[in-house]
Amino acid sequence: MLPLLISEQIREGDAYTIANEPISSVNLMERASRAFVGWFVNRFPDKNEPITFYCGTGNNGGDGLAIARILCDHHYNKLNVVIARFSEKSSDDFKANYERLKQTCVTIKELEKGTQIPEDNSRVIIDALLGSGLNKPLAGDYARLVNFINDLDKTVVAVDVPTGFFSDGEVPQNAIAIKAGLVITFQQPKINFLLPESAPYVDCWEAVNIGISEKFVHSLNSPYQFVEEKDIRQILKPRHHFSNKGTYGHVLLIAGQEKTMGAALLSSSAAAHAGAGLTTACIPESGLTALNSYLPEVMAITRRENTMPQIEWDKFSTIAVGPGLGKDGEALALLKTIIKNYKKPLVIDADALNLLAENKELLTMLPAGSILTPHMKEFDRLFGTHSNWWQRLQTSIVKAKELNLCIILKNDYTITATPAGKAYFNSTGNPAMASGGMGDVLTGIVAALLAQKYKPADACIMAVYIHGKAGDELALPNRMNVVLPGKLITQLPVTMAKLKA
Numbered sequence: 001m002l003p004l005l006i007s008e009q010i011r012e013g014d015a016y017t018i019a020n021e022p023i024s025s026v027n028l029m030e031r032a033s034r035a036f037v038g039w040f041v042n043r044f045p046d047k048n049e050p051i052t053f054y055c056g057t058g059n060n061g062g063d064g065l066a067i068a069r070i071l072c073d074h075h076y077n078k079l080n081v082v083i084a085r086f087s088e089k090s091s092d093d094f095k096a097n098y099e100r101l102k103q104t105c106v107t108i109k110e111l112e113k114g115t116q117i118p119e120d121n122s123r124v125i126i127d128a129l130l131g132s133g134l135n136k137p138l139a140g141d142y143a144r145l146v147n148f149i150n151d152l153d154k155t156v157v158a159v160d161v162p163t164g165f166f167s168d169g170e171v172p173q174n175a176i177a178i179k180a181g182l183v184i185t186f187q188q189p190k191i192n193f194l195l196p197e198s199a200p201y202v203d204c205w206e207a208v209n210i211g212i213s214e215k216f217v218h219s220l221n222s223p224y225q226f227v228e229e230k231d232i233r234q235i236l237k238p239r240h241h242f243s244n245k246g247t248y249g250h251v252l253l254i255a256g257q258e259k260t261m262g263a264a265l266l267s268s269s270a271a272a273h274a275g276a277g278l279t280t281a282c283i284p285e286s287g288l289t290a291l292n293s294y295l296p297e298v299m300a301i302t303r304r305e306n307t308m309p310q311i312e313w314d315k316f317s318t319i320a321v322g323p324g325l326g327k328d329g330e331a332l333a334l335l336k337t338i339i340k341n342y343k344k345p346l347v348i349d350a351d352a353l354n355l356l357a358e359n360k361e362l363l364t365m366l367p368a369g370s371i372l373t374p375h376m377k378e379f380d381r382l383f384g385t386h387s388n389w390w391q392r393l394q395t396s397i398v399k400a401k402e403l404n405l406c407i408i409l410k411n412d413y414t415i416t417a418t419p420a421g422k423a424y425f426n427s428t429g430n431p432a433m434a435s436g437g438m439g440d441v442l443t444g445i446v447a448a449l450l451a452q453k454y455k456p457a458d459a460c461i462m463a464v465y466i467h468g469k470a471g472d473e474l475a476l477p478n479r480m481n482v483v484l485p486g487k488l489i490t491q492l493p494v495t496m497a498k499l500k501a
């Protein structure tokens with residue numbers, strides 16, 4: 001896992017690396033700037049393209065000056081630097097890089113407080129005004145310059161963080177900040193890049209390694225973690241010779257109503273494709289023909305009106321409840337019966353989450369290690385309204401701990417909060433997956449992995465990753481606009497096999 005740090009810890013990581021590698025601070029800046037350039041030259045190979053750098057006088061600005069010099073060494077020949085002298089202070093590494101840049105043929109302009117901003121005819125803009133040192137919203141000259149740059153409507157590449165955008169903590173609504181087409185960020189994505197508030201400011205980001213001490217970063221034991229493919233490869237177990245369907249557990253999905261049988265079919269199919277040894281669906285009687293024809297692999301327990309279905313609780317390794325279940329009195333009675341009789345972790349999704357939201361006392365009665373899979377609206381119904389995602393992130397951590405549950409908060413970079421107080425950000429998935437029924441598929445995968453004896457937190461992290469990865473494998477190479485849930489399900493065995501290879 002890649003630990004994600006808040007800005008204060010990023011500064012500590014810098015200081016530790018400088019003192020213990022050891023490396024001088026200006027050489028760390030040089031390393032960061034070279035890492036930036038390494039990525040930049042691949043994306044912007046045209047050396048005749050006019051590029052303007054807007055640099056502040058702190059270390060973000062120092063990076064900007066170093067990057068301009070290094071690009072000049074690479075024979076980029078239309079480089080202009082504008083230094084925003086809005087503060088009396090300038091950092092030592094800014095000063096050192098200013099002296100170095102003066103030795104090159106890069107044009108340097110100084111922009112004083114309150115003066116007119118010069119015309120800009122560049123094609124590409126590098127934003128190195130402010131980075132992770134931002135400590136208040138932009139105002140005055142900074143705000144004026146940032147609005148000017150945004151109005152130019154050019155391709156903007158931000159160094160480390162778009163100027164004015166807070167790397168962590170609550171992002172003020174309608175904040176004035178650079179709208180970057182690309183952010184080349186140092187060492188780790190900043191936590192707020194992974195939350196929806198970043199959408200207007202960060203079109204895409206790339207994290208480049210600048211050699212901050214990994215030992216130190218891990219010692220901070222950050223609650224925020226970024227899940228990468230290597231982490232999933234480590235957890236995923238191979239299927240062995242001489243194993244049989246009993247080895248891989250029995251999933252029971254309690255889902256569907258007459259008009260929402262699709263949800264039951266999708267979640268059951270996903271469970272079977274994600275490797276559950278046996279899958280049973282508890283569905284309304286009217287859905288039996290659909291189940292038998294669509295999924296001959298899946299067994300059925302049928303539900304009749306006003307009758308509680310007969311369930312042999314001990315037979316099932318895990319139970320998932322909710323997709324298409326409805327929220328009527330019968331659904332509530334069924335949910336209560338499940339909670340009363342079943343003592344292993346449950347997976348709770350969709351309508352079952354809304355029933356929990358309306359009957360909050362049930363939340364504290366769920367078996368330890370149970371998994372909730374809310375999207376934003378379901379999350380707020382359960383835990384109260386939130387005005388931003390940073391708050392939601394904090395609540396997910398607090399509630400997962402307090403209730404001894406895992407919470408999968410669905411979004412781009414879906415967050416899994418665990419009872420151990422961690423929040424894992426997923427790194428797979430794409431907008432082609434934004435389609436009805438995708439959540440039902442995820443529920444089926446989570447249940448299948450629980451049945452295969454993965455610990456609840458691992459089952460969540462893996463399921464979310466595999467779900468997104470299957471979507472990426474379908475959508476990205478084929479440039480698909482939409483990936484339908486049924487298609488994604490058939491990709492699951494392929495994706496899982498690749499991850500085990």
Ligand SMILES: NC(=O)C1=CN([C@@H]2O[C@H](COP(=O)(O)OP(=O)(O)OC[C@H]3O[C@@H](n4cnc5c(N)ncnc54)[C@H](OP(=O)(O)O)[C@@H]3O)[C@@H](O)[C@H]2O)[C@H](O)CC1
Nearest residue numbers: 029032058059060130131132133134135136137138160186
């Ligand atoms: N490990 C790394 O990631 C490395 C990062 N590097 C680069 O360093 C910056 C962070 O540099 P820093 O000097 O700490 O901060 P900034 O350049 O972002 O800001 C400079 C000063 O600006 C002031 N400030 C903050 N907010 C505002 C504002 N809204 N308006 C005006 N001025 C503001 C603040 O100073 P004060 O004294 O006024 O509080 C900032 O200190 C990081 O982003 C990377 O680009 C290193 O190069 C290598 C390692």
Ligand SMILES: [K+]
Nearest residue numbers: 127130161163
């Ligand atoms: K910046």
